[in-house]
Amino acid sequence: MRLHRMTLTAFGPFGGVQEVDFGALSEAGLFLLHGPTGAGKTSVLDAVCYALYGSVPGARQSAGTTLRSDHAAPGARTEVVLELTVAGRHLEIGRQPQWMRPKKRGTGTTMEKAQSWLREYDSVAGAWKDLSRSHQEIGEEIGQLLGMSKEQFCQVVLLPQGDFARFLRADAEARGKLLGRLFDTRRFAAVEQHLAELRRGTEAQVRAADERLLAVAQRMGQAAGRTAELPLPELAAGEPGVAEAVLTWAACARSAAREALAVARVSQDAAQRERAAAQADLDAVRETYRLQRRHAEAQERAARLAEHADAHRADRERMERARKAEAVAPALSLRSTADAALQRAAGEEQRARRMLPESFAGAEAAALAAAARKAHEELGSLASARRGEQRLRELGGELVQLEQEERSDAAALEEASEWLADWDAVRHAHQTRIDEAQEAATRAGQLEGRIDPAREQLDAARRRDALTASVAEAQEEALAAGRRAGDAREHWLTLKEQRLRGIAAELAAQLTDGDPCAVCGSVEHPAPARRTDGHVDRQSEEAALAAYQRADQERTEVENTLSSVREALAAATASAGGSPTEELAGALGELEQEYTQVRGLASTLHAVREAFARDEHEHDRRIAARQDAERRAASRTSRREHLAREQAVLQGELAQARGGAASVADRARQLERQAELLTEAAEAARAAQEAAERLKEADGRLAEAAYKAGFDTPQSAAAAALDDASHRALQHRLDAWQQEDLAVRAVLAEPDTQAAAQRPAADPAESEQAAERAEQTLRRAVSAQAAAEERCRELDRLSRSAAGEARQLAPLRAEYDRVARMATLAAGTSADNERRMRLESYVLAARLEQVAAAATMRLQRMSAGRYTLVHSDDRAGRGARSGLGLHVIDAWTGRERDTATLSGGETFFASLALALGLADVVTDEAGGVRLDTLFIDEGFGSLDDQTLDEVLDVLDSLRERDRSVGIVSHVADLRRRVHAQLEVVKGRAGSVVRQRGISG
Structure with a gap:
């Protein structure tokens, strides 16, 4: 590509x-x-x-x-x-x-x-x-x-040196993760995972079967209770022999439960007979005790009746007088109602007359009513005067409002004129502040772009100064560690040479007469070598070698530290340049100070613009307000003249209507009050006359009713009368006394009660205790028999369940043994897997061996033939992954050592060679x-x-x-x-x- x-x-x-x-x-x-x-x-x-x-x-x-x-x-x-x-x-x-x-x-x-x-x-x-x-x-x-995938491309084409340096020094687990991503060994890991899941699945089935069987055993132990001859064996899921132990113990438990059931049945029969006898005795004692208590209570009630006989006779006489007074009750009620009405009417009349003027003190009801009608007629003639008075008040308010509006408009005109006079200066000041804030915002943007680089350069300079001292210290430590390692090596080589010179004495010490010499083969040893003073033995040489190795390890660690500090110093120096830290700090401070100032000024730009906009709006508003005030002032003059003429006319009309009152409303209120008082007094006088006539009629009816009922005076009849509550209470006492007398006589006449009273006093407490003891004994016996029967049924059922679980367990355990052997072999935990290597690690180890061979071709050129990378499949300790070790062979010493002992520069060579070698192998893996x-x-x-x-x-x-x-x-x-x-x-x-x- x-x-x-x-x-x-x-x-x-x-x-x-x-x-x-x-x-x-x-x-x-x-x-x-x-x-x-x-x-x-x-x-x-x-x-x-x-x-x-x-x-x-x-x-x-x-x-x-x-x-x-x-x-x-x-x-x-x-x-x-x-x-x-x-x-x-x-x-x-x-x-x-x-x-x-x-x-x-x-x-x-x-x-x-x-x-x-x-x-x-x-x-x-x-x-x-x-x-x-x-x-x-x-x-x-x-x-x-x-x-290749994206991950392989990023690892092969975009070689990350830092990752390979860590890969070089990492443990087997970390190497395995990277190699697994590059060579896509997920299918082998999937096989491991599948076998592990199969193992966990079969193990879970076996454990579940064991747990089900043990759960049945636990339930059998709970069901057996204390009847089992043997204790329940302590077993755990997964242990061998679970089924045999559970079935044996179940047979013993069933036998003991059947014996306990037979004993429980005999005990229940005896307890039932004892309970029947105790209950019969208790019933007889309780009946005698009940009848004796009934006779005693009846005698006590009869005595209480005799004590209250006089009160009962007085209640009967009182009830008879109350029945006679009931005929007079309507007349008494009528007379009481009439008297109360008369009292109320007289009081109302007195109160109403006190409110009237002296001129109406002795007037009759008809005269008072005529005076009230005259006041109402005069009140009706004041309606138009009221409307005129209301209009006069409205006129005064309108005139006051006109004066207020005139003062308000004058103040507004004066304020608007003053504000508008300064408008040009205000507008110029706003524009000046806006221009200054805009210039500050531009300057702040420029300074902000310079602050971050200046701050980064200052931080780098500080790191540079700190790391300069650290480099010097690390160099001194590296020189000292190198000297210590050299001295230890010289000491070890010296001891080794001394030992080699005296090795004949060590060999001679192992010679035995008659045995051949390991060097020459002779069975005779005429002059064996002797140890001289200062002889160096093997332990001394090994101790010196160990000291040298520790010193060399310390030197390597110090050199690695020095390399890291130098790398950090080079990066900081490249970023900081050659400027002193104080100079950079001063320049950054000046930049930040200036940036703070201009940024503060720039931050006011928005507020200044808003203030300018508000003042412009205020300028327009004040001009419009001034024009409105001038128009309103012109229209107020004509309005004020019209209101003044209307006010003068109304004042003349109202002066005549008020009379002697302060206002028409006051005159109207006076007439309304006078009419109201006269009307109220006339009605109260008529009501008092009618109430007096009704009282006189009620007195006549009451006297006639009392005479017919047999009372000397109406007062006697009123005293004998009872209200509803007193009548009900008296009748209740009479009925209760009569019912109690009949009940007591009936009880004392009962033959069984009289016979029980002649017998000695009965006490049921002792019989109740005996019956309770017999009942408890029976309940325990019944409970014991039911528990024994349930125990036998439960043990039989659980025994059948346990036998079924045991039959299902055998094939599951065989399947688990077969799957577990395959899973532990693939996972590297089986004894058959001597290297303790997982299946995925085995495949990755082969890939790592190819990578090490490809990397060695370049590493030997980089190190002038000194170093060779080799793959190690030694078994790792403490559960670590085996088969992914990576060592380096040092041709100068002939020793094989871990890659973590390489110095910083050597680590760079090795990691670069490893990265390129891995790129070649991944490329071949991807199809060349x-x-x-x-x-x-x-x-x-x-x-x-x-x-x-x-x-x-x-x-x-x-x-x-x-x-x-x-x-x-x-x-x-x-x-x-x-x-x-x-x-x-x-x-x-x-x-x-x-x-x-x-x-x-």
């Missing part, structure tokens, strides 16, 4: 149309893609991925951001067009994501659907030929031509598609000048077989070393791309 040309329109940070000539860059073999942070270097690579696969790499695709540039014009369509050659075919791919475009008619926006197209160049016809416009068809066609264009991401900032030259030589050698390599880096020194460059420059209107150092 070779990239030729790519055109970006409104994509990512690129607001306009940008063109990248990959063909010209590829002619140089090695080119550099650089630019400041946030300019859009990654967006160039995203555009390549988007053109091929319709989406950007995973992390950025899931970030929820849109592909459309925020700097694009409203009508510009987002588009990526890529021209490339793959599998011998010259193709052009175009992609347009969905976007909101302005409506062609009216305002607003509408959704424009995503579009794609694929064209192929026909060299014979010399023109482009359309192949497809379907997203799905284009995706399938590109996938078949490239032979040729990859003529590669991109290598960051990883150069931690290298010194010599190492950087070596890396560039290695990368330059990748151009063999006409392959081009693009480096994505911030390292400033690479701009001098790599001539072909693709620079991304950011600005306020969006980023642009510039190609440098290429022909054409």
